[in-house]
Amino acid sequence: MGNVSTAAVTPPVDGRWRSSLRVHTFSIGDTIWMEPERIWLVSRGVVLLNLLHPDGEEVVVGLATPGTAFGLPLTSLMAYQAKALSKTELMLFTLVEVESSPNLTQSLVRGLARRLRQAEGLLGITSHRRVEERLRHLLLLLKQEIGEPHPLGTRYSVRLTHQQLATAIGTSRVTMTRLLGKLRQERWLTYDRDRHVILMNTAES
Amino acid sequence: MGNVSTAAVTPPVDGRWRSSLRVHTFSIGDTIWMEPERIWLVSRGVVLLNLLHPDGEEVVVGLATPGTAFGLPLTSLMAYQAKALSKTELMLFTLVEVESSPNLTQSLVRGLARRLRQAEGLLGITSHRRVEERLRHLLLLLKQEIGEPHPLGTRYSVRLTHQQLATAIGTSRVTMTRLLGKLRQERWLTYDRDRHVILMNTAES
Numbered sequence: 001m002g003n004v005s006t007a008a009v010t011p012p013v014d015g016r017w018r019s020s021l022r023v024h025t026f027s028i029g030d031t032i033w034m035e036p037e038r039i040w041l042v043s044r045g046v047v048l049l050n051l052l053h054p055d056g057e058e059v060v061v062g063l064a065t066p067g068t069a070f071g072l073p074l075t076s077l078m079a080y081q082a083k084a085l086s087k088t089e090l091m092l093f094t095l096v097e098v099e100s101s102p103n104l105t106q107s108l109v110r111g112l113a114r115r116l117r118q119a120e121g122l123l124g125i126t127s128h129r130r131v132e133e134r135l136r137h138l139l140l141l142l143k144q145e146i147g148e149p150h151p152l153g154t155r156y157s158v159r160l161t162h163q164q165l166a167t168a169i170g171t172s173r174v175t176m177t178r179l180l181g182k183l184r185q186e187r188w189l190t191y192d193r194d195r196h197v198i199l200m201n202t203a204e205s
Numbered sequence: 206m207g208n209v210s211t212a213a214v215t216p217p218v219d220g221r222w223r224s225s226l227r228v229h230t231f232s233i234g235d236t237i238w239m240e241p242e243r244i245w246l247v248s249r250g251v252v253l254l255n256l257l258h259p260d261g262e263e264v265v266v267g268l269a270t271p272g273t274a275f276g277l278p279l280t281s282l283m284a285y286q287a288k289a290l291s292k293t294e295l296m297l298f299t300l301v302e303v304e305s306s307p308n309l310t311q312s313l314v315r316g317l318a319r320r321l322r323q324a325e326g327l328l329g330i331t332s333h334r335r336v337e338e339r340l341r342h343l344l345l346l347l348k349q350e351i352g353e354p355h356p357l358g359t360r361y362s363v364r365l366t367h368q369q370l371a372t373a374i375g376t377s378r379v380t381m382t383r384l385l386g387k388l389r390q391e392r393w394l395t396y397d398r399d400r401h402v403i404l405m406n407t408a409e410s
Contacts, residue, residue, distance in 0.1 A: 051329045059332040061325055076322040076346070077329050098314070105310045109303070112317035117281040119324035120266055124256045124282050126331045126375060127264040141281070170331060 022091050026084040034082065038094055039071035040064075041107070045088025046146055046158045052079035060168035062118060063145050068111040085158040118145060125169060134169040135179050139189065143199055153201040155192060227296050231289040239287065243299055244276035245269075246312070250293025251351055251363045257284035265373035267323060268350050273316040290363040323350060330374060339374040340384050344394065348404055358406040360397060 023043075026032055032040065032047060040047075042064050049062040049070055058081065064070045070082060073095055098104045118141070125137045147154040166176040183189050190198050228248075231237055237245065237252060245252075247269050254267040254275055263286065269275045275287060278300055303309045326346045333339045352359040371381040388394050395403050 049325075051325075051332060053332065059329070061328045061332075074318050074321055076326040076349070099311055102307045102310065105307065105314055106304055109310055109313050109317065112314065112321055113279050116279055116317055116321050116324060119321060119328060120254075120256075121281040123266045123324060123327055123331075124264070126328075127256060127258065127266075127372070144281070167332070 022093070024090050024092065026088045026090065028084055028086055030084045032082040032084060032088075032090065034072050034080070035092075036072050038092055039069045039073055039098070040082075040090045040092055041069050041104075041111070042066050043089045043091055045090075046085040047088060047090075048083045048085050048160075048164065049075075050081040050083065051077050052081055054079075057167060058164075060164050062115065062122070063142075064115070065145055067107065068115050069108055070115075074112075074115075085160070122168065131169065131171050131175060132179055132182075134171070135165070135176070135183070136188075138165065138169050139183075139197070139199060142197075147199070150192075150198050152190065152198050154199045156197045156199075159194065159196050227298070229295050229297065231293045231295065233289055233291055235289045237287040237289060237293075237295065239277050239285070240297075241277050243297055244274045244278055244303070245287075245295045245297055246274050246309075246316070247271050248294045248296055250295075251290040252293055252295075253288045253290050253365075253369065254280075255286040255288065256282050257286050259284075262372060263369075265369050266327070267320065268347075269320070270350055272312065273320050274313055275320075279317075279320075290365070327373065336374065336376050336380060337384055337387070339376070340370070340381070340388070341393075343370065343374050344388075344402070344404060347402075352404070355397075355403050357395065357403050359404045361402045361404075364399065364401050 026045070034040070044066060047064040047070060048060060049064060050058040051061050053059055061077070062070070063085075064082070072080070093104065098108055121141045122138075125134050125141065128134045128137060142156060142160070143154050146157045148157050149155075162176045162180065163173045165180075166173045180189070184191075187200055187202060189200060192198055231250075239245070249271060252269040252275060253265060254269060255263040256266050258264055266282070267275070268290075269287070277285070298309065303313055323346070327343075330339050330342045330346065333342060347361060347365070348359050351362045353362050354360075367381045367385065368378045370385075371378045385394070389396075392405055392407060394405060397403055
């Protein structure tokens with residue numbers, strides 16, 4: 001997997017699909033609505049996918065980046081929520097539309113393969129015993145997904161809170177804050193003025 | 206998601222793809238080789254997908270059932286292993302072959318969507334605090350994936366060891382054996398003579 005930025009990518013579909021009914025934009029923090037039998041294709045930006053726990057906690061289960069898709073037909077989770085982590089542009093399709101267009105189907109295959117790789121990566125992370133190991137692996141996985149070149153190393157194109165990072169690896173916000181402090185002291189990572197993580201060039205990959 | 210059995214399904218591809226170079230069969234317990242740039246499409250049987258940990262443990266990260274695909278282009282895990290859980294029939298394709306055939310691409314979209322739903326289901330499970338809750342959710346997820354009708358409820362078409370179930374939810378074999386004993390006493394599940402799990406009709410879903 002190469003790096004992706006959140007800048008606009010060539011939309012995976014040609015012009016005739018770009019009607020105003022289909023294309024929607026969202027701002028940072030917006031919750032993205034979902035419909036049965038319809039999927040969203042991301043053309044710009046990053047979307048955070050959460051599982052809502054009965055206790056109110058939002059557990060991060062994925063990130064949808066340009067070229068990938070998400071939606072109710074693509075999840076088995078009941079309490080599923082999508083939030084824009086940046087300014088995003090999304091296109092809404094029915095499954096029938098996707099399956100009737102070779103162009104769309106091919107985009108979707110690549111986008112689903114990418115999300116599957118991400119989900120397996122997250123499953124692999126939860127199998128590490130030590131929380132610190134889990135965090136290092138998570139940060140390297142995110143580098144693949146939302147990393148963009150920076151003079152010091154790789155900068156995340158969106159900001160994730162300590163709470164979000166914590167739920168992605170099953171730990172508490174307090175532990176996350178302590179561990180990130182440790183990694184920062186080790187000069188494994190730093191932050192820019194917008195509080196986006198920068199993984200230093202010295203971070204092993 | 207409906208139930209799938211391990212009986213042969215209509216292969217997702219038409220006759221011209223079924224050359225002897227492409228179709229391979231495996232027996233229970235066989236390790237399935239994988240090649241860079243090539244994916245396996247499952248036409249019959251169930252394949253267990255493991256992450257091999259440095260400490261030698263095999264951590265279950267997925268099951269590939271008929272109509273779904275797996276292979277190195279579809280994973281981000283370095284130490285990835287696939288094992289046949291039943292007699293399986295698989296077909297080997299390059300990504301270029303898949304993308305040049307609308308028929309194959311459509312099958313792959315459905316198969317990838319199914320695996321993505323499974324992976325998100327597993328990610329959701331690891332977010333439950335109590336091990337017993339994780340196990341109940343895992344057993345219900347497996348019901349969707351490998352369940353087939355049985356007079357007492359739903360029978361798993363393949364046998365999973367306590368160790369395999371344990372690694373899928375991050376617990377020990379000893380704890381798994383104890384919890385399965387508890388669920389059996391509650392008549393939530395039982396076993397048939399081949400030691401396949403049967404989820405009783407009373408198991409809430």
